[in-house]
Amino acid sequence: MTLLDIFPSLRSAMSPRLDPAVWPINTHHDEHGRITVGGVALSDVADQYGTPSYVIDELDVRHRCRTYREIFPEAEIAYAGKALMTRALASWVSQEGLALDVCSAGELTIALSAGVDPRRIIMHGNAKTPAELTAAIDAGVGRIVIDSYTEIVVLGSALDHKQDVLVRVTPDIDVHGHRAVRTGVADQKFGFPIDHGQADAAIKRVLDQPHLNLIGLHCHLGSQITDPEHFGAAVHRMIAQMAQVYHDHGLILTELNLGGGHAVSYGFDDVPLDLTQLASTVEDALDEACARHRFPRPKITLEPGRAIVARSGVTVYRVVSVKHIEGGRTFVCVDGGMSDNPRVCLYAARYSVALANRHPVGAQVPVTVAGRHCESGDELAVDVPLPADVRPGDVLAIPGTGAYHHGLASSYNSVGRPPIIAVCNGSARELIRRETIDDLLRRESSL
Ligand SMILES: Cc1ncc(COP(=O)(O)O)c(C=O)c1O
Numbered sequence: 367m368t369l370l371d372i373f374p375s376l377r378s379a380m381s382p383r384l385d386p387a388v389w390p391i392n393t394h395h396d397e398h399g400r401i402t403v404g405g406v407a408l409s410d411v412a413d414q415y416g417t418p419s420y421v422i423d424e425l426d427v428r429h430r431c432r433t434y435r436e437i438f439p440e441a442e443i444a445y446a447g448k449a450l451m452t453r454a455l456a457s458w459v460s461q462e463g464l465a466l467d468v469c470s471a472g473e474l475t476i477a478l479s480a481g482v483d484p485r486r487i488i489m490h491g492n493a494k495t496p497a498e499l500t501a502a503i504d505a506g507v508g509r510i511v512i513d514s515y516t517e518i519v520v521l522g523s524a525l526d527h528k529q530d531v532l533v534r535v536t537p538d539i540d541v542h543g544h545r546a547v548r549t550g551v552a553d554q555k556f557g558f559p560i561d562h563g564q565a566d567a568a569i570k571r572v573l574d575q576p577h578l579n580l581i582g583l584h585c586h587l588g589s590q591i592t593d594p595e596h597f598g599a600a601v602h603r604m605i606a607q608m609a610q611v612y613h614d615h616g617l618i619l620t621e622l623n624l625g626g627g628h629a630v631s632y633g634f635d636d637v638p639l640d641l642t643q644l645a646s647t648v649e650d651a652l653d654e655a656c657a658r659h660r661f662p663r664p665k666i667t668l669e670p671g672r673a674i675v676a677r678s679g680v681t682v683y684r685v686v687s688v689k690h691i692e693g694g695r696t697f698v699c700v701d702g703g704m705s706d707n708p709r710v711c712l713y714a715a716r717y718s719v720a721l722a723n724r725h726p727v728g729a730q731v732p733v734t735v736a737g738r739h740c741e742s743g744d745e746l747a748v749d750v751p752l753p754a755d756v757r758p759g760d761v762l763a764i765p766g767t768g769a770y771h772h773g774l775a776s777s778y779n780s781v782g783r784p785p786i787i788a789v790c791n792g793s794a795r796e797l798i799r800r801e802t803i804d805d806l807l808r809r810e811s812s813l
């Protein structure tokens with residue numbers, strides 16, 4: 367009998383600390399050294415639902431929604447569904463009082479089928495098709511954010527009643543993020559640039575359409591923004607543009623949607639956006655800009671996606687093989703990879719990895735956790751510490767995978783997409799089932 371058998375609590379004390387900035391709030395080690403989220407051992411999820419599986423902590427999602435509402439009591443918080451959209455997610459965020467931002471007929475349909483009030487839905491998209499615009503009108507969505515001249519014409523002719531709309535503009539603010547996710551600068555596909563009067567021209571066209579009821583402006587600066595000052599700068603530029611609309615057309619716009627893009631920590635030295643600082647920066651900027659332009663304060667909308675769900679999610683994998691390359695790296699190969707997490711390849715995103723099914727024995731060694739796909743770049747985490755005795759059958763967990771994982775997943779190599787398992791107060795339930803080989807075959811024609 368060892369000390370650990372006599373004092374099982376020593377095991378959890380010995381397990382490596384799980385960074386609370388990255389893991390769901392309800393994450394612990396149990397007496398066997400297993401990681402539990404929402405009161406459920408991740409290795410039990412692996413055993414019951416297979417691997418890889420996405421795990422989402424319902425109470426963590428609800429907690430993030432409430433935090434936003436507490437910090438921004440006057441603002442409207444609209445969850446950006448592109449980060450993770452399922453009927454359960456749509457209903458959780460609605461129950462927490464958030465509005466919902468969708469950007470396709472698919473997301474819209476999921477939201478409606480979850481019972482979300484259409485008046486609290488904001489429809490986005492830089493290339494909404496006529497069918498999608500019709501679907502949004504028929505559903506009675508509260509607001510449509512206009513992003514092209516074509517859309518102005520199509521919407522204008524499809525409507526037989528007034529529809530509240532915003533115009534998406536680009537304030538030309540460079541948040542210095544990854545090239546693929548900088549959307550506030552002028553030279554990219556989203557929005558009408560404020561510069562050179564392009565936003566003015568689009569706004570005029572909207573006002574020429576009798577059924578389009580322009581109520582405000584929208585901007586989205588990009589992703590993983592850590593510095594609140596970028597949002598302060600956006601407020602200044604946007605209020606100046608709103609004052610210009612009043613000057614040109616005598617119309618007072620009452621809504622300013624500042625988009626999302628709030629940074630979260632994925633571990634390492636990532637700095638999350640401080641929401642309390644964001645609140646005071648936006649307040650100060652509104653005070654100054656509205657006073658300078660003698661413009662009435664608009665209602666503010668924020669559209670966080672990642673900051674609501676990224677940290678609520680953990681992906682569990684099973685180790686399939688461990689390979690030591692003489693003079694090279696140690697590869698711990700798992701049964702998922704770039705098909706369930708393409709963010710490493712897309713944005714060079716970095717993740718931490720933890721052994722989830724047992725108390726680790728022995729020293730930690732640096733390894734590369736590699737996926738199962740036919741690409742040498744299919745690596746989930748490079749140079750991360752794992753116990754030297756990690757072996758096939760072990761369960762690994764990668765935190766920070768709640769946003770833009772399920773949505774970006776593919777069935778590359780005909781590997782079905784993982785299920786989403788919600789955990790809450792010790793029980794687990796499947797929100798989305800695993801995509802099976804039968805599902806893939808069903809899409810094929812007969813020979
Ligand atoms: C218009 C709009 N709003 C909100 C978001 C959500 O962004 P994030 O998940 O980074 O908060 C996006 C995505 O980048 C977006 O395009």
Ligand SMILES: N[C@@H](CCCC[NH3+])C(=O)O
Nearest residue numbers: 448547589709713769770
């Ligand atoms: N999909 C991205 C960011 C783009 C968000 C939507 N415009 C990510 O995983 O970080």
